[in-house]
Amino acid sequence: METLMAVIIGILFSIGAYLILSKSLLRIILGSSVIAHGTHLLIITMGGLKTGGPPILGGRADSYTDPLPQALILTAIVINFALTAFLLVLAYRSYAKLGTDNMDQLRGINDE
């Protein structure tokens, strides 16, 4: 299972990186979201998969999966959401102001 997940995570990172290296601002945002998903899965995979029941006390399970990665991921999800929202508005605003979302044209001044 872990090996399968590792391969999937690798695919997600590859696709995310390739998207980030593209010219369109929207694709860059999409790419960062894809990498974020990959990261969340990576953290939970590194903590070990399916080693016990959900980490809620008082249930029937006598062993629990590691709760620490889950807590970390929860933080990461929320932060990622904030980041994505900010990036989207930034993209929207720069498009409204500059009239393009092509990174080649958003290069800034030629000679500083």
Added chain:
Amino acid sequence: MSGLFLIILIPFLYAVIVPFIFKRIPQLHTGWFVLPIPVVLFVYLVKHITLVAEASPFIHTVPWIPSLGINFTTYVDGLALIFGLIISGIGTLVTLYSIYYLSKEREALDNFYVYLLLFMGAMLGVVFSDNILVLYLFWELTSISSFLLIAYWYQRKGSRYGAQKALLITIFGGFAMLAGFLLLANITDTFSIREMILEAGGITAHPLFLTSMVLILLGAFTKSAQFPFHIWLPDAMEAPTPISAYLHSATMVKAGIYLIARFTPIFGGSMEWFWIVSGVGLITLFWGSFSAVKQKDLKAMLAFSTISQLGLIICLLGLGSAAMYYGPGENAVLYIPAILAAIFHLVNHSTFKGCLFMVVGVIDHETGTRDLRRLGGLMGLMPVTFTLAVIGSFSMAGLPPFNGFLSKELFFKGVLNASRLDIFRMETWGMLFPAIAWIASIFTFIYCMIFVFKTFTGKYYPQRLENIKPKKPWGMLFPPAVLASLVILFFFFPNPLAQYLLLPAVASVLPDFAEVGLGLEPIKAWHGWTPELFMTMGVVGIGVFLYINFPKWSGIYGRLPGKFRLNYIYDSLLRITEKSFDRITRGYMTGFLRDYLFYIFAFFVLVLAGVMFVLKSFAFNPALNNSISIYEVVLALAMVGAALMILFSRTKLVAIISLGIMGYLVAMFFVVFRAPDLALTQLVVETVTTVLFLLCFYFLPELTPEIRKIGFNAANMVVALGVGLLVTAMAISAQNNRFFAPISWFFENSHELAGAKNIVNAILVDFRGFDTMLEILVFCIAGIGVYTLIKLCLTEGERNENK
């Protein structure tokens, strides 16, 4: 002397309050408040002269970074004490002089005195530190304060050019010296100079001995403006004259001499040391005095003369190191006087050259020019200045009854003794030393005469001078008068000076000899009809002849083609370096965000893969895997499919929806992996994100035709695949490399500790509560950012509409 390190720190501490004094008490010249510092240091050091001369040196250690063997060790022996006295003594006079030289109304005195105190502290640090790394620190600090002081009138182009040149050359040497120090520390396994000296005998055979010696000498030569690094010193004359007198003739440029003297017990006695030190010194002596003659600016002339005199001292130190070859005994006695002459001339040079610089400052201040072509006939106008100039220059020329005569005679004696050496291939080349020294002395004599007689005698042209202020600047004449009286005093009473200051210093340069006695004769003005006296007489005779006929032979100075001048080489080197590095930088700093991200990804892959390869940390053990169910396979396939759809979609709607699908699939994975909280959060967040995307969808442009297809870029593809492979490898290795036991069992007490049954929640709001709070802060910042961007955008739009 337990508070010894305080004498280094006091100038630094006082420098902090100088700007406040300048701001608060503008009616009194700030210099008066700074003056007590060098005075106190000088008096303190004077009180210890006899103690150092008679008893053992003082040492005091404050641990700084003991784990690395770096201690703030202050060490005062004869050599350090002489330098300390020069630094604080000349410092006192220079501060006094600067009070009258710099106007309190027009100049930024706070800057000036802060830099001056910074330098004073750093220079004391250089000479009193026993630890080479601490020494290096102070060494660079002197370069930096010198840079700041040269650029004091930074509005002038020449000042900035001179400051940059001085900094580049001295810091280059400083780095070389640091490398040499580290090699030396590696060889001897200590950072303390004293301990290195104790081990000195065994290190000559070490393969890195020569490298470390050359590197350390590079530091000394750049600092002491030795050929071919001397070119920074004439340009450093853009500094205010008190600074030229202090840093660029009396103290800082002598740091290199200090270093050579200090390391003589370690390196001395080897043929390389002898030849490099005395050879470079001799060339500099000649070249400096030869170039000084053609200068038209009085300060430039003094700068070249300083270069040449520094060369003289360094040459003497090199010759004296021959004594180390023989070891204590009969043969060595011939060469020890060279060391004495070096130290003696060092003191004398500080007195007469300090005096001369201050005289030039007076001339400049009173007439508004230092140009020899404009000056002339000032004798009647400034008789006191003239007297001081005569004393200073005649001492520099080596005439009696001034102290320069004594050390010049000792110098001639030193080179004559050296020419009789039968080691280090001196049998063949030995005669070069007295010959070149003698020629250089003739040039020294000529420029001394030019300095005095072109300025003070001849015809007086008042219309060529910018302004003539016939008032008597007594405050500016007092400090050079003190130095001039020392010049005469040292001539008549050299031996008390030798007993209390010079001999202890010689003893610290040659510690092995000090134990058995140095065997030095007292310094005498008259010692019979010796060869050295005849040499001096020859210098005077030929010098006078050449001075009178100067116009007939001055043509030789135009002969050197411009392309071979060192300044031309320096300038072109600087220009080429700037250009090529500019091109390199522009080559990879393209301004495209994509390129920068490419570098980041490529670096990430190369470094991490490299680490993994070097440490052989990749581990794959499928036995540790848990089982796979059919649901998971379906989920995984769907996930990859969604990701590929994002990659290849041609419309943004498809891409956004695919991303949403992916998010929900991740939530499903969380369900499978027994993480209910994550699944819930992911579902909510993904929904909101998709809504947000769709909201912006309306405003964001459709993927434009030229970038509708993602296109194929081989380099990007390689890097992206590399990232993926690396992450996969890391994930697999993480499973098989467990270094520590998990700490997660701790959280199973969450019910007892935090009253929560949901462990994940307990971690978030209780065990890692601060973390969550900061996360909320990040969220707030992002929210403010989003809000501001939208608001700004609206006002911008309104403004556009109003147009």
